[in-house]
Amino acid sequence: MRRQMFGRTKTAVATGALLALGLAACSSGGSDGGDDGGEGGTLDVWIMQGTNPSGEKFFDEVGKAFKEETGATLNVEFVEWGDAHDRFVTSIAGGTTPDVAETGTTWTPEFADAGALAPLDDYVSEAGLDGDLVEGLAEAGTYDGALYGMPWYAGVRSFVYNTEMFDKAGIEPPTTWAEIESAAKALKKEFPDKIAVAVPGDAEFTVYPWVWGAGGEVATLDGDTWTSQLDSPESQAGLEFWTGLAADGYSSAGATTWRETDVLDSFAQGDVGMAVMGSWTPGAIVEANADMEGKFAAVPIPGQDGGIAPSVLGGSHLSMFNTADDKDLAFEFIEMMTTGEFASKWGEQSGYFPGQKSLLEEATSSTDPLVAPFAQQFVEGGASVPVSPNFGAVQAKLTTSTMMQSILSGDQDVATASKAAAEEMTSLLNGGS
Amino acid sequence: MSAPTTSAARASTRPAAASRRPARRALRPGQVGKGLAVAGLLFFTLFPAYWMLVSALDAKAGASTSFVPADFTLDNFRFVLTDGGFATFLRNSLLVALATVLVSSFLALLASVAVARFRFRLRTQVLLLVLVVQMVPLEALVIPLFVQVRDLGLLGQLSGLIVVYVALALPFGIWMLRGFVAAVPVELEEAAYLDGASWGRMFRSILLPLVAPGLVATSIFSFITAWNEFVFALTLLGGEEQNYTVAIGLRSFFGQHSNDWGSIMAASTIITVPVMVFFILVQRRLAGGLTAGAVKG
Amino acid sequence: MSSTTTVTAPTGSGHQPGSVGGRLARKSVLARWRPWLLLAPALLVLAVLLLWPLIRMGMFSLQDYGLPEIVSGEANWIGLGNYTEALTSEQLRTVVLPNTVLFAIASVVCTVVFGTAVAVLLASLGRVWRVIVSSSIMAAWAMPAVTGTYVWVWIFDADRGVFNHVLQSLGLQDQPVNWFTDRWSFYAIVLLNIVHHGFPFVAVTVLAGLLGVPKELLEAAEIDGAGPWRRFFSVTVPQLRQVFAVVVILSTIWDFKVFAQVYLMPGGAGSNREVLNLGVWSYVESFGQNRYGFGSAIAVLLTVLLLLVTVVYVRTILKEEEL
Known part of the structure; x- marks a missing residue:
């Protein structure tokens, strides 16, 4: 409600300002979208979108159910992951934040630190949910001892491959790094114009599995001091292997500047043999190109000599902003999204794993061939990026992408690039710049 | 229209008449050079816009090097x-x-x-x-x-x-x-x-x-x-x-x-x-x- | 509409001093204030939306200004720390400054030379061709920067772009090349983009100037035996001094501040450190790192740099009385 009134005040001020300048004729621009929803008011929500299947239909349903239950209108806006950080920052600065938003787990502490988020502990315990939150996600949403991000879902990346291409090349899904290399070789031979394995340069989460798989670490904490281990011999071996696939011509020159959305697009076009992709991408692949249905499969990311290479457990919170006037209404929405029917439906439809322990168990025991490998990765090969509020700064600085791009473009070798990246990451994690 | 515009228009007719006359008789090297310059200029200024349009009208943009739409469609615009x-x-x-x-x-x-x-x-x-x-x-x-x-x-x-x-x-x-x-x-x-x-x-x-x-x-x-x-x-x-x-x-x-x-x-x-x-x-x-x-x- | 009233108010002289005199003294008060009344709305807008933000930028640059400070509005002064950090940074010396300055020089030279050449070509064309060519120039000018950048990115796209396709079908390269990763080829594409977008302004302005050069002067020079080159450089160019001054100053200002054309290219938004320029660096530090103070300090440096360049220009090509 206040948002609406705020909007009107703004228009009035605007008109005043323009009148003062003698420009009254031009005040027509202040159209304020989103009519208010009658007695129940409106709840403004931001939901992220990127490589996951479109959520529009799902949120239409949620909106209906929400209206029935609370009488309030749900106003969902979809925000691209790529733009989201800037959008949050400007809206926090401008006091125009939504009531509730999906926040990436690495951002929640940052926004809480800026004083933009409302603590959720009281609501959570009142609803009796505290025991059921998936620990890693809850921990990531905690800042200064208070919970600011309600665990919503988690996702994990595994190794997705094009079964049609594999069949034609007569190869089996790889289980070791040597097998990845020979599979790439076979694919390149059979399909010289396609990309055997996509090695994107601007997608940090597709890099860490190889670092961990070789026995390296992204960063370690000793007392209060973080030290990045990206330049350890083990990490360098992992990077050497992953970027070596590109150097041997199994990737493509264009992939040097690719983000994960580019990988998804190319894979959906049938141009890519293998790629590290998220548990939420199968739906999006079919959505982008219906012909791909049934033509791809997934395996956990192979370890160097077998086993599973760990992959980042990423995820999202639902956070309540301080600008929400009706905080009870806001939490009602959060509760509705993170528990029961809608939580499991979202998980099924999107390929994410729920943030509630009770639901998670159900999801990870799935036998669906496009869920099971991800579930296995989730349970047996999940890992976390450094748990520090400063990791957001590392991400924003694109430290890992910078390293990858300079290696892939041939500007620097693995040793030089990883050393520079490690220095920068260490400094940023310890609060430097 | 104000006075300066008309004078500009008038001025523009003069070199036009001058440059057309010798072209009829024989193609001098200068004329050829000028023609090439014009062609190059037109290519440089228009190619991005042309390529934009071709790609927009092509259902398979980027699949091949075709300088006309390989698979003509208006679906992109509709979408x-x-x-x-x-x-x-x-x-x-x-x-x-x-x-x-x-x-x-x-x-x-x-x-x-x-x-x-x-x-x-x-x-x-x-x-x-x-x-x-x-x-x-x-x-x-x-x-x-x-x-x-x-x-x-x-x-x-x-x-x-x-x-x-x-x-x-x-x-x-x-x-x-x-x-x-x-x-x-x-x-x-x-x-x-x-x-x-x-x-x-x-x-x-x-x-x-x-x-x-x-x-x-x-x-x-x-x-x-x-x-x-x-x-x-x-x-x-x-x-x-x-x-x-x-x-x-x-x-x-x-x-x-x-x-x-x-x-x-x-x-x-x-x-x-x-x-x-x-x-x-x-x-x-x-x-x-x-x-x-x-x-x- | 207070400003309109001032314009239509029945009043007397006061335009060029001494041109019309002998009006009533009561009106001369208004006459003395008329320039200020005419200026007031424009100055008000500039003061509120450019000058004061500019001062604020200076204030931010002396603070450790992050997201919490923006929200709370509290100051957090740290003196010249941001400047020390920026000026001693390896990044500034080896990457950012050369990318900004050298690129600006290259693009100003290319834009002005190419634009002038096109203007000369246009002036020598017949009416029909002049309309055709100038329409195509207008088309290049009209292409918005964002659109233009995406079109160039598409043309040079590594895997499906037409440029690589053509090179490969001509046998000039075996493998697709990603032109966006190398600092030089990246900026070559930006340069192409900038010249394509920027030369029409130069061409149209210089052409207008060319047509204004008195024919008598050129004819006199021809009679004196001056060739076309000689006539161009010793008659036309001096006549167009003012036009060139405007064109060069504006191009410089625009080309130093290139932002969208770099930011929207693959790797241009910060993941490729090799291609950062002052504008993008400032933006990336501000928004990515929430270091608005540091970003502002970089912006102040860029502004000072531009100021110096312009002062030199104004001193050398524009005499003060010509302002």
């Missing part, structure tokens, strides 16, 4: 206008651009008359100020200007954007119009006064018509400023997607369909064509206007 939301973005941009043009031209004209027709204390300082504010890197002003627009209560609204664009277009407008105003002979004004006209009447019936071509020229610049600008649109409009202008509409579309080049080019075409048509239509006036400015310089 962009409906699902892409570009119908709304176009309307917003048009509104913002027109308002910016009207307001900034009016304010710039008043200011340029002041600096071109009057000698007053601080005049040079004012002019220097106008020059200096143009130099400020805009993206540096994003934060302070954002805070400023927030304080004015105009975040997320088209009017907030208009106010900012007027400010961005003003210095250049004043700077350009100054020359046009100065080029209007003082004698004309004096004649008007002798006929008993007031300053205001002189302004309307003598000065305004004579600087009209200059106004067209500066309008074009403010139009481009408003139509092209994207950093401020991105930050000041925030999440108000229904208020997006074409520039950030395109960026957000690119974010969602980063490899669907056919649709991206269709969206780009939709954004570009109105401006191109507008430009080509006003080009005579623009050239005429610049001639008037250049007479005095």
